[in-house]
Amino acid sequence: MAVTYVDHMGSDLSVVNAARVSFARESRDLGPNDIGLINFLMRERHASPFEHATLTVLVDTPIGVQREWMRHRTQSFNEFSTRYAKIGEPEFYIPPEDALRTQVGKPGAYHFEALEAEKAPAAREKFESAYQAALDAYHELLDMGVARELARNVLPLGMHTRFYATANLRNWLNFLSLRTDSNALREIRDEAARVEALIEDLFPHTYSAWLQHERHAI
Amino acid sequence: MAVTYVDHMGSDLSVVNAARVSFARESRDLGPNDIGLINFLMRERHASPFEHATLTVLVDTPIGVQREWMRHRTQSFNEFSTRYAKIGEPEFYIPPEDALRTQVGKPGAYHFEALEAEKAPAAREKFESAYQAALDAYHELLDMGVARELARNVLPLGMHTRFYATANLRNWLNFLSLRTDSNALREIRDEAARVEALIEDLFPHTYSAWLQHERHAI
Amino acid sequence: MAVTYVDHMGSDLSVVNAARVSFARESRDLGPNDIGLINFLMRERHASPFEHATLTVLVDTPIGVQREWMRHRTQSFNEFSTRYAKIGEPEFYIPPEDALRTQVGKPGAYHFEALEAEKAPAAREKFESAYQAALDAYHELLDMGVARELARNVLPLGMHTRFYATANLRNWLNFLSLRTDSNALREIRDEAARVEALIEDLFPHTYSAWLQHERHAI
Amino acid sequence: MAVTYVDHMGSDLSVVNAARVSFARESRDLGPNDIGLINFLMRERHASPFEHATLTVLVDTPIGVQREWMRHRTQSFNEFSTRYAKIGEPEFYIPPEDALRTQVGKPGAYHFEALEAEKAPAAREKFESAYQAALDAYHELLDMGVARELARNVLPLGMHTRFYATANLRNWLNFLSLRTDSNALREIRDEAARVEALIEDLFPHTYSAWLQHERHAI
Numbered sequence: 001m002a003v004t005y006v007d008h009m010g011s012d013l014s015v016v017n018a019a020r021v022s023f024a025r026e027s028r029d030l031g032p033n034d035i036g037l038i039n040f041l042m043r044e045r046h047a048s049p050f051e052h053a054t055l056t057v058l059v060d061t062p063i064g065v066q067r068e069w070m071r072h073r074t075q076s077f078n079e080f081s082t083r084y085a086k087i088g089e090p091e092f093y094i095p096p097e098d099a100l101r102t103q104v105g106k107p108g109a110y111h112f113e114a115l116e117a118e119k120a121p122a123a124r125e126k127f128e129s130a131y132q133a134a135l136d137a138y139h140e141l142l143d144m145g146v147a148r149e150l151a152r153n154v155l156p157l158g159m160h161t162r163f164y165a166t167a168n169l170r171n172w173l174n175f176l177s178l179r180t181d182s183n184a185l186r187e188i189r190d191e192a193a194r195v196e197a198l199i200e201d202l203f204p205h206t207y208s209a210w211l212q213h214e215r216h217a218i
Numbered sequence: 219m220a221v222t223y224v225d226h227m228g229s230d231l232s233v234v235n236a237a238r239v240s241f242a243r244e245s246r247d248l249g250p251n252d253i254g255l256i257n258f259l260m261r262e263r264h265a266s267p268f269e270h271a272t273l274t275v276l277v278d279t280p281i282g283v284q285r286e287w288m289r290h291r292t293q294s295f296n297e298f299s300t301r302y303a304k305i306g307e308p309e310f311y312i313p314p315e316d317a318l319r320t321q322v323g324k325p326g327a328y329h330f331e332a333l334e335a336e337k338a339p340a341a342r343e344k345f346e347s348a349y350q351a352a353l354d355a356y357h358e359l360l361d362m363g364v365a366r367e368l369a370r371n372v373l374p375l376g377m378h379t380r381f382y383a384t385a386n387l388r389n390w391l392n393f394l395s396l397r398t399d400s401n402a403l404r405e406i407r408d409e410a411a412r413v414e415a416l417i418e419d420l421f422p423h424t425y426s427a428w429l430q431h432e433r434h435a436i
Numbered sequence: 437m438a439v440t441y442v443d444h445m446g447s448d449l450s451v452v453n454a455a456r457v458s459f460a461r462e463s464r465d466l467g468p469n470d471i472g473l474i475n476f477l478m479r480e481r482h483a484s485p486f487e488h489a490t491l492t493v494l495v496d497t498p499i500g501v502q503r504e505w506m507r508h509r510t511q512s513f514n515e516f517s518t519r520y521a522k523i524g525e526p527e528f529y530i531p532p533e534d535a536l537r538t539q540v541g542k543p544g545a546y547h548f549e550a551l552e553a554e555k556a557p558a559a560r561e562k563f564e565s566a567y568q569a570a571l572d573a574y575h576e577l578l579d580m581g582v583a584r585e586l587a588r589n590v591l592p593l594g595m596h597t598r599f600y601a602t603a604n605l606r607n608w609l610n611f612l613s614l615r616t617d618s619n620a621l622r623e624i625r626d627e628a629a630r631v632e633a634l635i636e637d638l639f640p641h642t643y644s645a646w647l648q649h650e651r652h653a654i
Numbered sequence: 655m656a657v658t659y660v661d662h663m664g665s666d667l668s669v670v671n672a673a674r675v676s677f678a679r680e681s682r683d684l685g686p687n688d689i690g691l692i693n694f695l696m697r698e699r700h701a702s703p704f705e706h707a708t709l710t711v712l713v714d715t716p717i718g719v720q721r722e723w724m725r726h727r728t729q730s731f732n733e734f735s736t737r738y739a740k741i742g743e744p745e746f747y748i749p750p751e752d753a754l755r756t757q758v759g760k761p762g763a764y765h766f767e768a769l770e771a772e773k774a775p776a777a778r779e780k781f782e783s784a785y786q787a788a789l790d791a792y793h794e795l796l797d798m799g800v801a802r803e804l805a806r807n808v809l810p811l812g813m814h815t816r817f818y819a820t821a822n823l824r825n826w827l828n829f830l831s832l833r834t835d836s837n838a839l840r841e842i843r844d845e846a847a848r849v850e851a852l853i854e855d856l857f858p859h860t861y862s863a864w865l866q867h868e869r870h871a872i
Contacts, residue, residue, distance in 0.1 A: 009663035009708055018818045021712070022735040024742070044619075045653075048507075051730030052820045054663055054708050058675070063285075064300075064371055071484075073291035076705030076822065081676040082282075083403065084325065088678070095368055103365040107302065115363055123362050130355035130372040137348035144341050145333055147321040149403060150313055153282055153376030154348040164672045166706045166822070168730065183480075185301065185367060217481075217653070227445035227490055236600045239494070240517040242524070262837075263871075266725075269512030270602045272445055272490050276457070289702075294487030294604065299458040306460070382454045384488045384604070386512065401698075435699075435871070500736075500807055503717075509727035518718075519839065520761065531804055539801040543738065551799055559798050566791035566808040573784035580777050581769055583757040585839060586749055589718055590784040594807030621737065621803060 001093075001187065002060045003194035006164065010053030012038060012205040015169070018049040035205050042209040047218040050170035053203065057165050057195060062093040064157035065187045068179075074171040079163035082152040087138070091160040092131040094124050099186060112186075131156055170218060172199055173210055177217040219311075219405065220278045221412035224382065228271030230256060230423040233387070236267040253423050260427040265436040268388035271421060275383055275413060280311040282375035283405045286397075292389040297381035300370040305356070309378040310349040312342050317404060330404075349374055388436060390417055391428055395435040437529075437623065438496040439630035442600065446489030448474060448641040451605070454485040471641050478645040483654040486606035489639065493601055493631060498529040500593035501623045504615075510607040515599035518588040523574070527596040528567040530560050535622060548622075567592055606654060608635055609646055613653040655747075655841065656714045657848035660818065664707030666692060666859040669823070672703040689859050696863040701872040704824035707857065711819050711849060716747040718811035719841045722833075728825040733817035736806040741792070745814040746785040748778050753840060766840075785810055824872060826853055827864055831871040 016027050016034040019041055027034050041049055059069070070077060095101075097120045101112040115123060134156045141151035167175065172195060178184065179192035200207045210216075234245050234252040237259055245252050259267055277287070288295060313319075315338050319330040333341060352374045359369035385393065390413060396402065397410035418425045428434075452463050452470040455477055463470050477485055495505070506513060531537075533556050537548040551559060570592045577587035603611065608631060614620065615628035636643045646652075670681050670688040673695055681688050695703055713723065724731060749755075751774050755766040769777060788810045795805035821829065826849060832838065833846035854861045864870075 007663050007668065007706075009661050009710070014661065014710075018732040021732050021816060021818055023739045024734055024816065045614075048730060048732050052661075052710050052732070052818055054820075056663070056668075056706050062371060063375070067281075067285065067288075070285075070288055071295070076702060077289070078672040078675050078702050078706070080678055085677045093371055095371075099368075101365050101368065102363040103367075112365060119362050123359060123364050126355055126359055126362070127372060130352060133351050133355075134348060134372075134374060137344055137351075141341060141344055144337050144344070145320040146341050147319050147330060149321075150317075150319065153280060153311055153313075154345060154352075154374050156352060156372050156374055157281070158371030162675060162678065164675055164706055166708075168820070178481075225445050225450065225488075227443050227492070232443065232492075236514040239514050239598060239600055241521045242516055242598065266512060266514050270443075270492050270514070270600055272602075274445070274450075274488050294484060296454040296457050296484050296488070298460055303459045380457060380460065382457055382488055384490075386602070396699075498807060499721075499811070503721065503724075506721075506724055507731070513725070529807055531807075535804075537801050537804065538799040539803075548801060555798050559795060559800050562791055562795055562798070563808060566788060569787050569791075570784060570808075570810060573780055573787075577777060577780055580773050580780070581756040582777050583755050583766060585757075586753075586755065589716060589747055589749075589812030590781060590788075590810050592788060592808050592810055593717070 001062075001065075001191060003191050003198075004058045005198055006056040006058050008053070008055045008202055010169070012203050014053045015041070015049045015203075015206055018052040019046070030205070038205050039209045039212065042206075042213045042218065045218050047170050050173065050206065050218065051168045053169040054166060055169070055172055055198060055202065057198065058162065059165055059191065060160055060162045061191060062158050062187070063161050064093075065185065065191070066161050066163060067157075068185060068188050069165070069191075072167070072171070072175050075165050075167040075175070077163050077165055080161050082155065083149040086148075087155075090135065092127070092156070093158040093160065093187075094127045094131075097124075100124070101186070127158065131158060169199070169203060169206060174217040177215055180215070219280075219283075219409060221409050221416075222276045222278075223416055224274040224276050226271070226273045226420055228387070230421050232271045233259070233267045233421070233424055236270040237264070248423070256423050257427045257430065260424075260431045260436065263436050265388050268391065268424065268436065269386045271387040272384060273387070273390055273416065273420065275416065276380065277383055277409065278378055278380045279409060280376050280405070281379050283403065283409070284379050284381060285375075286403060286406050287383070287409075290385070290389070290393050293383050293385040293393070295381050295383055298379050300373065301367040304366075305373075308353065310345070310374070311376040311378065311405075312345045312349075315342075318342070319404070345376065349376060387417070387421060387424060391424075392435045395433055398433070437498075437501075437627060439627050439634075440494045440496075441634055442492040442494050444489070444491045444638055446605070448639050450489045451477070451485045451639070451642055454488040455482070466641070474641050475645045475648065478642075478649045478654065481654050483606050486609065486642065486654065487604045489605040490602060491605070491608055491634065491638065493634065494598065495601055495627065496596055496598045497627060498594050498623070499597050501621065501627070502597050502599060503593075504621060504624050505601070505627075508603070508607070508611055511601050511603040511611070513599050513601055516597050518591065519585040522584075523591075526571065528563070528592070529594040529596065529623075530563045530567075533560075536560070537622070563594065567594060605635070605639060605642060609642075610653045613651055616651070655716075655719075655845060657845050657852075658712045659852055660710040660712050662707070662709045662856055664823070666857050668707045669695070669703045669857075669860055672706040673700070684859070692859050693863045693866065696860075696867045696872065699872050701824050704827065704860065704872065705822045707823040708820060709823070709826055709852060709856065711852065712816065713819055713845065714814055714816045715845060716812050716841070717815050719839065719845070720815050720817060721811075722839060722842050723819070723845075726821070726825070726829050729819050729821040729829070731817050731819055734815050736809065737803040740802075741809075744789065746781070746810070747812040747814065747841075748781045748785075751778075754778070755840070781812065785812060823853070823857060823860060828871040831869055834869070
């Protein structure tokens with residue numbers, strides 16, 4: 001799994017100047033008042049100035065995780081197509097030992113614990129053999145002449161896909177609010193953490209203000 | 219695969235009255251001038267009046283088809299969760315004989331033909347056995363104690379899911395423009411045809427105007 | 437100023453059933469568990485089930501207020517057109533005495549107080565004469581042959597306009613969070629209060645859950 | 655009236671690489687195949703790759719024109735606030751002689767012609783005096799102690815405002831399709847032409863493909 005930087009527009013100063021247009025002002029360099037303004041905007045949930053900075057990333061993740069990611073309708077996506085392209089040497093998600101978990105408790109009131117250590121190797125082998133069987137069936141269907149767009153139905157949700165994702169800073173912060181939450185799927189939390197590192201690097205004062213205000217959605 | 223009516227708001231008259239607010243007018247019943255107005259709006263691509271009517275459907279479809287459907291970011295979705303819920307007796311997509319197809323030609327210039335009839339039974343058995351193997355692996359992982367949200371990775375894209383989809387009339391027409399196109403995946407075309415039948419029934423004059431204007435997006 | 441009900445789709449039960457599709461369940465009638473589910477969704481900010489119910493209203497308000505309203509990009513709008521239509525007997529916003537206010541304090545730390553009572557009549561006359569002068573200039577420009585779409589430039593922000601607004605229940609709640617806030621413009625707060633009364637009437641359990649969770653945006 | 659470049663992200667190559675992720679390919683430099691791909695995307699209305707490039711502009715325009723601009727809900731806006739800020743020396747829109755026009759024909763079948771030359775000076779003076787009277791009334795209301803957010807109701811639609819607008823390349827092209835159309839308001843057409851010049855400069859191959867495909871919305 002990977003989240004790679006592709007491109008971005010703007011900086012903390014873009015946020016400031018989008019807000020200052022309300023007062024017909026403009027800042028050339030980021031000063032203490034500007035940082036105070038970013039905090040004010042975050043506290044008062046004045047979200048629109050955060051929409052004039054953008055970030056594009058390239059994500060490599062299992063289809064099951066991508067399906068959660070794509071629920072964020074304010075993002076723009078382009079994805080690898082199992083309809084158009086040949087699957088070369090696909091990668092599959094075999095949970096590493098520290099991610100292998102079991103669900104404890106009833107629906108609505110459960111938590112996760114590590115799978116007992118002695119069960120991990122067998123579980124990981126089961127993932128691997130299931131993936132291999134699915135890939136074999138896929139190739140057999142292709143060999144029979146079945147179109148790719150049909151044969152792909154036997155491919156598993158654990159197969160990796162790749163996609164571009166573009167959103168503005170406001171929407172990335174909202175994505176992080178939801179997807180770094182402790183209730184989020186662990187695998188998407190790991191990816192969100194990589195987005196978060198990019199946001200911290202590119203927009204440090206916005207990021208700091210967002211932390212101070214409890215990582216809330218705006 | 220199924221698309222079932224759940225609820226709707228409005229009628230052709232809603233479109234008309236949303237447009238007539240521009241002139242501070244209102245129609246009580248749909249007359250010939252109103253039908254002419256709907257045609258004018260469609261021809262001139264004045265799309266906003268078509269946003270005040272809505273339709274909700276319940277869709278039952280393979281995950282691979284749902285993934286295309288969910289690219290329509292102007293729709294609202296709620297879907298069956300393989301994270302939260304137990305999979306009871308899942309349905310899998312085994313293409314019926316008349317949908318079993320082969321891809322002929324090069325990328326960018328190919329078309330589909332029916333798979334040779336003698337190959338069809340073997341292909342359909344291959345789908346079935348691959349699905350059964352995946353489902354078995356899923357249950358074995360659950361029996362080992364692996365959490366549902368991890369075990370589901372071995373489930374195939376051909377497994378059915380169910381979701382609510384709500385959109386306004388403008389966005390449904392745009393969905394139909396794209397998804398009933400001859401380049402669209404056959405399986406989503408079949409579902410779009412069911413949405414189209416609902417639109418024709420609920421909004422007959424809008425539907426007729428859309429047909430006259432070449433089913434274009436607005 | 438007025439907010440009038442036009443149409444709606446759904447009920448509290450629509451919210452419940454959109455959420456229950458996650459578990460492949462459905463409710464026929466709204467029971468105690470369903471009301472608990474609505475509270476759970478609101479508390480956990482699971483917003484998508486609130487998108488399958490919609491409400492359309494017709495709003496009559498000054499252009500200056502409409503300009504704030506239209507910043508809600510998730511709504512659908514159709515408005516009276518000063519480009520296409522003749523302005524008959526336009527209404528203008530002369531603040532009633534109890535809305536006539538003065539700003540006290542510095543930018544960023546001010547509040548409003550009632551204008552001194554003896555100044556109110558003169559202020560209201562000033563509004564009235566300014567509006568009348570603008571309307572006269574508009575008609576003189578039309579009499580000179582100037583096109584409506586140019587002459588309207590002299591019309592004031594206090595002139596009333598009318599528009600249809602359609603949104604789903606999630607977005608209406610977010611609109612209310614922002615526009616019933618004590619920092620919001622008083623005139624839009626009054627209109628939001630009318631929307632709120634409609635929401636309470638149509639979706640009483642959703643409304644009650646939203647109140648319990650501090651009227652936060654979802 | 656002015657449209658000024660503020661910032662942008664991406665290039666024609668961004669469009670190409672967002673599309674090529676479908677095939678797990680990437681281009682380092684823009685070659686003839688890439689330009690062919692851009693044409694293919696435009697012809698087939700594969701719009702999503704055009705969403706990974708963005709442009710921010712600063713617009714200075716009359717409020718009446720801004721009201722049309724803000725109907726584009728896929729853009730992000732921040733605007734000068736007549737609620738928060740003092741109006742210094744506002745600019746008002748007095749149509750230049752070559753923009754002074756009269757409407758000829760019936761509603762639905764009219765066109766515009768130049769206002770008779772001898773009437774132009776009087777018309778321009780009428781605009782000027784109406785604007786001055788409105789500004790005077792505004793200041794008199796402020797002098798009486800009326801809050802800015804109320805006094806602004808007497809200000810005219812022809813008063814200039816300033817705003818940031820950010821959108822992705824797909825949405826800018828759709829904006830241009832609608833707002834450079836001969837039916838669009840002349841004043842917004844002039845501004846759209848300035849956006850168009852920026853798009854041509856920053857994304858020349860996308861622009862060229864859009865021209866070839868009749869400037870249609872995607």
